[in-house]
Amino acid sequence: MTGAHGLRARLLGIDTHAETVVFLRKDCSVCRSEGFTSHNRILLSAGDRHAIATLYQVESDFLNCVEAGLSDATWQALGVAEGDLITARHAPPVESLGLVRSRIFGHALDERAFGRIIPDIVAGRYSALEVTSFITACATKPLAQDEVCFLTRAMVGAGKRLDWHGQVIADKHSVGGLPGNRTTPIVVSLCAALGLMMPKTSSRAITSPAGTADTMETLAPVALDEQALRAVVGQEGGCIVWGGAMQLSPADDILIRIEHALDIDSEGQMIASILSKKIAAGATHLVIDMPVGPTAKVRGAAAADSLTAGLSAVAEAFGIRIKVMQGDGNQPIGRGIGPALEARDVLAVLQGRPDAPQDLRARALALAGGLLELCGKAPAGQGTILASTALDDGRAWSKFQRICAAQGGMRVPPQARHRRALAASHAGVLESIDNRRIARLAKLAGAPYAKAAGIELHVRLGDQIAAGTALCTLHAEAEGELAYALSYAEANPDIFGVT
């Protein structure tokens, strides 16, 4: 209604995550005539495609007066090519923001409200500040259980949903916060080998040194589309692929980025995040791995029990059978931290090698056993035993190799060129490992971008350590990253608590 102006699209190649941003010259005729100021929300149109973007005004020459400099997200949302004509005007009010404000001012939201807010977030109609405000409001006045259900349903509805035509679909999720703990490839191989259908979609790392998709990618291709996924699952009963191309609960990807930036994990949002992904993937039976420990994501028994109750209630509302399996979150599981290093742990367990990390083996067997029982493939209390036979007789390893082949061919995880052991400065008993800082150390060494980088642990809690014992080995692809991780390790000698 208030006019429109021609600008030329220019890709600035700026990564702002999901937030759509546009840069315009402060002195351009559009800014002057529209009365735009920085932080305004601007409706950009290119042909019949539209995107709302946050404006930053520019007063220097890297941009000229007829250019609209676009961030990556804006570029993709508009689907333009360099130099395409774009018009800009004030964005119309986003009506659902009134609902967010109403929640801030004390009112609970109903199903219709979440059903309007979430699609607007997915469509990019909210600025990052507005998403932040929504997340904070839902944490400060915690979501009631019905609100969690509404949010979950809205998140599922705002993306694609895989339909398995009434079949039993097994799934597994880890609440996270524990480095290593790469049970998924083992659990999928076991369950598929024992007759469950388990089309597992996983994420890449957001803040951790490796996501399941990062690790699996060192063993086989993971970027499959839905058709390819269905072909693998149809043939092998299971897969381990990256879910990012599937558009399952895309709202979750947006919310989780901002929750990480804020370091806020509210229980209600965590439940909606986990379950919306699983419902969208078509899960009917779900095992949740919940490590509990002082430096894990879930830090104590009270939080664990509350989250377990919440997950169970909401899963039930959606007709999903769920089993939450709390476990020891005091130290990493497995030896490797980082994509390839974790992949080698997975191979060692699947191949039944004597040097395989026993904690990883035990945790994977417990989770697979739980899932087998939940799906009625094993009597209560017998799941782990059933799983261990399929691991020991090579069926799981064989299944894993066939899944890798079906996904595009098995690969050998890369080895890092640069390694350095970290030695204990004094003798004693290993009393603690700081999960957060050991993850940080692995990231400084290059994980997850450098696939071979990370940490190889040589000790476990309770071990007697002599002075000079190697506690772990840093793996890096670049010498600079090795040096970098080393300096962090030197500055943080208490990552390993030896007393």
Next chain:
Amino acid sequence: MTGAHGLRARLLGIDTHAETVVFLRKDCSVCRSEGFTSHNRILLSAGDRHAIATLYQVESDFLNCVEAGLSDATWQALGVAEGDLITARHAPPVESLGLVRSRIFGHALDERAFGRIIPDIVAGRYSALEVTSFITACATKPLAQDEVCFLTRAMVGAGKRLDWHGQVIADKHSVGGLPGNRTTPIVVSLCAALGLMMPKTSSRAITSPAGTADTMETLAPVALDEQALRAVVGQEGGCIVWGGAMQLSPADDILIRIEHALDIDSEGQMIASILSKKIAAGATHLVIDMPVGPTAKVRGAAAADSLTAGLSAVAEAFGIRIKVMQGDGNQPIGRGIGPALEARDVLAVLQGRPDAPQDLRARALALAGGLLELCGKAPAGQGTILASTALDDGRAWSKFQRICAAQGGMRVPPQARHRRALAASHAGVLESIDNRRIARLAKLAGAPYAKAAGIELHVRLGDQIAAGTALCTLHAEAEGELAYALSYAEANPDIFGVT
């Protein structure tokens, strides 16, 4: 602790308001070795100056691999020159964010907590997302009265404070939301003429078509420093200057920008915002103008009474005598909306011209009268009468001219080159004026950046309107802006409700 890397400062001239932002090439050695990703908070250092900035990664050639592209706020915070050496590393954790999280998770904050959060915000240690989260948390679980006091004190403490050595200092504030309503220059002139000391600092427009400082600037210089302000006040007993150079409650400037972006005004933050500025300016006696109306900021009696009670209680806790004067907020006050147009209304009232807007005159007299009574210069009920004698006998006009001269010389407000009347499409009674959309119309015409631009109203609520009657005249400095406002007016014929 984790290394540092050399980059060269480059001013990108990007206005991000207060938020410090840095742009680095994704493939530069710093990003690679530090493991930076977009949205990370980065500690930048140039010599002994430091700033924490939000990182956006760039994958195109407008920036090279040794450049750190800085937003305006980052540039100012670091105090660098083009090409200066900058190092970048991960920002250390901002400890006070733990207090924000603790409030999100249900705990009230004490004085010490606000005393840590607010200085960190002023120092730029919070990202815009983090400030948003703080604001939303304080609105969703409303601030208790003691928290409002702690917040106010922390905001005062994080900036400069004018010391008037125990003198009675009169001040006035309008809660806002009503276009026009430019009473301040009249109130200051009246009060100073009648012997009160009134060193008035005002703001520029944030989202409105004019702030008091914008209007006053068309009549005299307003960008005075503290020394110049003291000289004017010492000589004339009053001044009307821009407060922005004074560093009074700089936290407020940061919080209010984000509150506006979110369209959130919580009562507790509004109280802290108003009172922190006044306490920092040294006010001892304060009159608050609170327009109440359906399209004003305070929309009804309940909100008005609650805000009045809150302001009074917190002002009392700081030893400030306060009088809140609720008033009719159903329509703009005065005829002009926009800096120069409002200035002409002010002059008409001060000069006692017969065509002066009587509503502006009456409101200014009421506020000045209230302040005179509050400060003991007039008996209860006699303030307005006292004020009107000083207006009618020319003392206020004479005082205003002397204040302008002392501030650097009186100016003549500019006139707009382009004007166009908006006519009523049908006959009837004027039943409503939409304050928000009429403000928007004035901004589309160019206000406040184009000083002469805005709206001149010709009608008042209750007027009998014939079809074709001019409801208002648009004033613009550029033809394009005039056309632009016209098209908005055509699309919004119900800004004026004629029935």
